[in-house]
Amino acid sequence: MTLFPAEIEEQAAKIIALYKARRLMLSTAESCTGGLIAGALTEISGSSAVVDRGFVTYTNEAKVELLGVSKATLAEFGAVSKETALQMAHAALYRSRANVAVAVTGIAGPTGGSAEKPVGLVHLAVKSRAGEISHREMRYGDIGRSEVRLATVATALEILAEASQAGA
Template sequence: MKLEILAHQLGESLKKSRQKIVTAESCTGGGVAQAITTVPGSSSWFEQGFIVYSNRAKQELLEVNSETLSRFGAVSQETVVEMAKGALKFSHADVSVATSGIAGPTGGSLEKPVGIIWFAWTLKTGEIWAEKKHFFGTRTHVQMQAVETALQRLLTISAT
């Protein structure tokens, strides 16, 4: 229910500012785009979504640099910023959000434990925000918390 409310509020804000959004998602698997498209009329402010789960997809669809991936990994500030920039480059949107993380229950390490999610938000005008969060719970709980965080920050950004 909370996701629906956030997505509806985001839509109102984007319509008011005549902006469109694009998503670039890895660990959320399209969850941000799905939450957005539950809103009737979202086609007027949702441009498109990229689900780029593999490193190859990140490189081919969003032009994430292979050096960035090998040096910092897929779950890093550097990678999500490149994903968010690439999503804007390959769409007609004004705002982007990117997610990459480890939803679990496996795949974590001491350096990057399960539940670590990196986010990046960018505007066509050049502003970039990036943030790391650590969520807890099942894979689904981690993903839903990540979707909620992405939408909350998009709402803040679109209101400025």
């Protein structure tokens, strides 16, 4: 039995191999995925050479306490925002031994969406110690809670692969 769809396991295995070959470590900061990114990566044998740690910060309080996300950022932009995702990625990088960190925050649904921030909106950010930082806004749509979460995992793994190629 496998925990994740085959495509996600294949992506995760690719990440582990890429990062291991480059002697890079990574960390995750997850809200809407609840640890699934770290879970997909650690499903792969040998991942302990690559995955340093993961932060699951589902509440605003956890984002502030564990990652130092600014209360002002949360008040002005909200938990589901580019600004919050960037702060989460920064903290996951600098509160770990990782070379690269990925962060995700979004609305998996089926509730919690609004006209401005609909169900399926996810902000992903990656930051490396080389100074590279990027953000991607995804609008998966109201495709179902599990589907939004798994789509986010797949996108996060794609971004991590790109970061390793950029010489993180």
